[in-house]
Amino acid sequence: xxxxxxxxxxxxxxxxxxxxxxxxxxxxxxxxxxxxxxxxxxxxxxxxxxxxxxxxxxxxxxxxxxxxxxxxxxxxxxxxxxxxxxxxxxxxxxxxxxxxxxxxxxxxxxxxxxxxxxxxxxxxxxxxxxxxxxxxxxxxxxxxxxxxxxxxxxxxxxxxxxxxxxxxxxxxxxxxxxxxxxxxxxxxxxxxxxxxxxxxxxxxxxxxxxxxxxxxxxxxxxxxxxxxxxxxxxxxxxxxxxxxxxxxxxxxxxxxxxxxxxxxxxxxxxxxxxxxxxxxxxxxxxxxxxxxxxxxxxxxxxxxxxxxxxxxxxxxxxxxxxxxxxxxxxxxxxxxxxxxxxxxxxxxxxxxxxxxxxxxxxxxxxxxxxxxxxxxxxxxxxxxxxxxxxxxxxxxxxxxxxxxxxxxxxxxxxxxxxxxxxxxxxxxxxxxxxxxxxxxxxxxxxxx
Amino acid sequence: xxxxxxxxxxxxxxxxxxxxxxxxxxxxxxxxxxxxxxxxxxxxxxxxxxxxxxxxxxxxxxxxxxxxxxxxxxxxxxxxxxxxxxxxxxxxxxxxx
Numbered sequence: 303x304x305x306x307x308x309x310x311x312x313x314x315x316x317x318x319x320x321x322x323x324x325x326x327x328x329x330x331x332x333x334x335x336x337x338x339x340x341x342x343x344x345x346x347x348x349x350x351x352x353x354x355x356x357x358x359x360x361x362x363x364x365x366x367x368x369x370x371x372x373x374x375x376x377x378x379x380x381x382x383x384x385x386x387x388x389x390x391x392x393x394x395x396x397x398x399x400x401x402x403x404x405x406x407x408x409x410x411x412x413x414x415x416x417x418x419x420x421x422x423x424x425x426x427x428x429x430x431x432x433x434x435x436x437x438x439x440x441x442x443x444x445x446x447x448x449x450x451x452x453x454x455x456x457x458x459x460x461x462x463x464x465x466x467x468x469x470x471x472x473x474x475x476x477x478x479x480x481x482x483x484x485x486x487x488x489x490x491x492x493x494x495x496x497x498x499x500x501x502x503x504x505x506x507x508x509x510x511x512x513x514x515x516x517x518x519x520x521x522x523x524x525x526x527x528x529x530x531x532x533x534x535x536x537x538x539x540x541x542x543x544x545x546x547x548x549x550x551x552x553x554x555x556x557x558x559x560x561x562x563x564x565x566x567x568x569x570x571x572x573x574x575x576x577x578x579x580x581x582x583x584x585x586x587x588x589x590x591x592x593x594x595x596x597x598x599x600x601x602x603x604x605x606x607x608x609x610x611x612x613x614x615x616x617x618x619x620x621x622x623x624x625x626x627x628x629x630x631x632x633x634x635x636x637x638x639x640x641x642x643x644x645x646x647x648x649x650x651x652x653x654x655x656x657x658x659x660x661x662x663x664x665x666x667x668x669x670x671x672x673x674x675x676x677x678x679x680x681x682x683x684x685x686x687x688x689x690x691x692x693x694x695x696x697x698x699x700x701x702x703x704x705x706x707x708x709x710x711x712x713x714x715x716x717x718x719x720x721x722x723x724x725x726x727x728x729x730x731x732x733x734x735x736x737x738x739x740x741x742x743x744x745x746x747x748x749x750x
Numbered sequence: 751x752x753x754x755x756x757x758x759x760x761x762x763x764x765x766x767x768x769x770x771x772x773x774x775x776x777x778x779x780x781x782x783x784x785x786x787x788x789x790x791x792x793x794x795x796x797x798x799x800x801x802x803x804x805x806x807x808x809x810x811x812x813x814x815x816x817x818x819x820x821x822x823x824x825x826x827x828x829x830x831x832x833x834x835x836x837x838x839x840x841x842x843x844x845x846x847x
Contacts, residue, residue, distance in 0.1 A: 521815075694814045696759075698807055720826075724811075725818025737815065749754060 356707035357591065359613040363482075363576060368646060371484060371660030374569060377491035377498070378655045380668035381433035385493055402679045407735040408528025409679070417529040420536035428543045429494075431564040436490035436499055440547035441563050443505050451557035457610040464512060464609070467552050472545040473514035474597070475590060477577025477612040481508045481603065485576070486568040506559035509607035512549065513570070513577040515590055515597040516541050520694050523596060523687050525734040527634070532681040538598030539564065546600040558606040570599035572661075578612035581619035584638060584664045585629045585685040589619045591703075594691030618707035619691070620644070623664070625714040628721070632688035632729050635674035639664040688727040690718060758813045766806055773798040780842060790841035797835030804828035 376382070402409050429438030437443045454460035461478055468476040490499040522534035546562035553560035561567070571588045574580060580590035580597075587595045630638035639649055641664065648657045649665045656668040675682055686692055693699035706717060721727060728734070756764075777795055780786045804827035811820035 694816075696810055696814045698810050724822045725816060743815075 356704060357615045357617045359578075359615055361613060363572070364614045364616050365575075365582060365644075366646075366662045367484065368660040373483065373486060373488035374658045375489055375491065376434040376436075376487040376566070377489070377493075379434050379565075380656045380672045382491060382493045383655055384669070384672050385433070407732050408525055408530050410529075413529040413533075413735075417533040417536055420533065420540040424536065424539045424543060427540075427547075428564065431543075431566045432539055433493060434487070434490070434566045435492050435494060436563075436566045437492075438566075440543045441561070441566060443503075443561055445550070445554055445561070447554045447557050447559050449557045451606075454608055457608055460606070460608050461610045461612075464549070464553070468512065468514055468545065468549050471548040471552075472516070472541055473549075473600075474517045475515035475579050475592065477513050477574065477579045478609045479511055479513065479573060479576040479578075479611055480607075481511055482573070482576060485572045487566075490566060505561070506605045508559075508561075508603040509605050510603075510609055510611075511568070511573050511577070512602040512604065513574045513579055514542075514545060514549070514600045514602075515574065515579050515588070515593070516545070516600070517593045518596045518598060518686075520596065520692070521734070521738045523683055523692070524728070524731065525738050526684050526687040526729060527678050527680040527682040528735060529680060530735055530738050531683050531687065535598070535681045535683060542598055542600035546602055550602045550604075553602065553604050553606060556606075558604055560602055560604040560606070562600065562602050564600050567601065567603060569658075570601060573601060574599050576612075576614050578615045581616050582644075582663055583619055583629075583689070583691075584623040584627065585689065586638075586664065586666045587686065589689070589691050591615075591617055592695070594693060595686045595689050596692050617703075621711055622690070622706055622714045622717075625711055626690060626718045628688045628690060628718060628727055629685035632684045632727070633671075634678070634682070634684060635667075635670040637667040637670035637674070638685060639666060684729040687729050690721040690727060693726065759810065762806065762809045762813070766802060769802050769805070773802065780846075784842075784846045786842045786845045790838060790845055792838075793834060794838030794842055797831055797833075797838045800827060800831030800834055804831050 404410060404414070407413075424432070427439045428441045429435050431438050431441050454463070464478065465476040486501070490503075491497075492499070516538050518534040518538050523531050525531045542564050543562070546564070550560040550562035564570075571582065571586070574588045575582060579599075580588045583589045583595060585595060588597065588599065589595050590597055624642050627640060630636075630640050641649065644662045644664050646662055647659050647665075648654065649667075653659065654667070654669065657665055659665075671682070691703070693703075702717075706714065709717070773795070777791055777798075780794075781788075781791060804823055807823040807827055808820040811817065811823055
């Protein structure tokens with residue numbers, strides 16, 4: 303609609319009172335919104351445990367668990383069973399993998415060596431704890447507390463001190479939760495000796511579990527599945543043992559019992575959920591708020607229970623996983639569930655030894671998954687690479703994740719498609735290997 | 751990155767601050783010196799904010815090493831921003847005559 307000459311003549315020039323008021327209201331709203339956001343950022347930076355929007359805190363475990371749920375026996379994990387099958391089939395001369403073309407990017411000699419190095423360091427220090435082998439090296443049960451138990455002035459102080467120390471020692475995320483029999487193994491199987499240790503053999507009655515998450519390198523995992531991406535996993539395991547070992551020693555130095563562990567002693571993912579580090583996902587892996595599924599987990603069991611315990615937190619991962627399915631699409635062995643909703647029981651094909659029924663979750667086929675590791679000569683991790691929650695630590699992804707949490711379900715399908723269009727989550731991408739090694743925009747002397 | 755002092759993202763957000771200040775200043779100048787209605791200014795403002803958001807997204811994507819995300823940002827955020835800004839500008843220009 304065009305203005306008449308009369309109206310044009312009468313139109314006020316400059317800010318009217320009403321206009322000024324509108325500007326004032328708009329500016330005030332923006333300032334308040336900015337202040338609210340910065341308050342959340344400040345809270346996160348200082349470690350203050352305020353559940354900032356859109357994170358929801360839960361007093362109990364956030365997923366339903368059946369009353370007849372049974373503890374998992376570590377002997378049933380697929381690593382042990384796979385080893386046993388191979389030993390039965392091949393004996394000691396079992397092949398370590400199939401023939402891999404060592405001239406292709408991602409599998410060259412230096413790339414295999416880069417992957418093997420942290421695994422060697424890890425095995426020298428904590429044996430096969432990744433296969434739930436208990437009581438190894440830094441994860442040993444024989445270390446004793448030193449002196450009289452130190453008493454903290456408050457539970458909050460105890461939690462803050464332990465978390466700060468864990469961060470200093472190298473943990474990226476830390477949470478503290480109560481010991482929960484549901485997540486502890488019913489027995490601790492040593493697949494090398496065939497021995498089963500029980501909780502009666504454990505040196506003390508644990509009361510708390512400190513859970514730590516360690517970020518894996520984004521560029522490295524983008525090159526999956528190759529030796530380059532597997533190296534990120536290996537580095538995670540090597541970091542876990544040193545940090546968890548130091549934290550356990552720190553607690554023992556304060557006169558309390560503590561034992562560090564990796565995959566042994568108990569199920570890391572539900573403990574991490576209870577400790578508020580993240581949510582369960584279609585992959586069966588933990589999805590954290592900051593790093594998505596790109597983490598490894600270590601734990602420290604202690605008899606110190608004077609903590610302000612963390613609460614479990616959810617931020618919309620389950621709802622997103624129901625519609626996304628990028629991981630199950632990308633999985634080369636088709637080991638991940640394609641059911642829309644999580645279930646209590648084992649999926650189609652029936653119960654297998656590695657399933658842990660009685661918890662509402664998506665059940666993966668660990669055998670298919672593990673077989674593909676052998677077939678590809680890697681630790682795969684395409685599910686992690688393809689997950690829309692796996693992003694570099696940049697502001698725009700944090701913004702999108704916040705939006706994801708508040709958006710209704712149908713829009714998640716759109717977000718998944720946009721994630722593909724925007725070029726994120728590609729797997730079997732040979733260019734990603736070149737990008738990992740490219741010296742472009744990298745100055746190793748610290749100038750950039 | 752910039753003079754070996756600031757990182758790319760720091761320079762980006764400084765420039766975004768400059769652009770935002772210029773945009774807000776321009777809108778206030780239009781309101782104070784020309785008989786432009788609030789609805790035209792709102793359309794123009796939304797367009798400018800969208801363009802600034804597009805610049806933020808695209809440069810950040812390049813800085814994090816995801817150029818495809820940057821290109822898509824140009825199509826999905828910058829182009830609509832340009833259309834809205836042009837629309838708002840035309841509306842404002844008609845009222846200035």
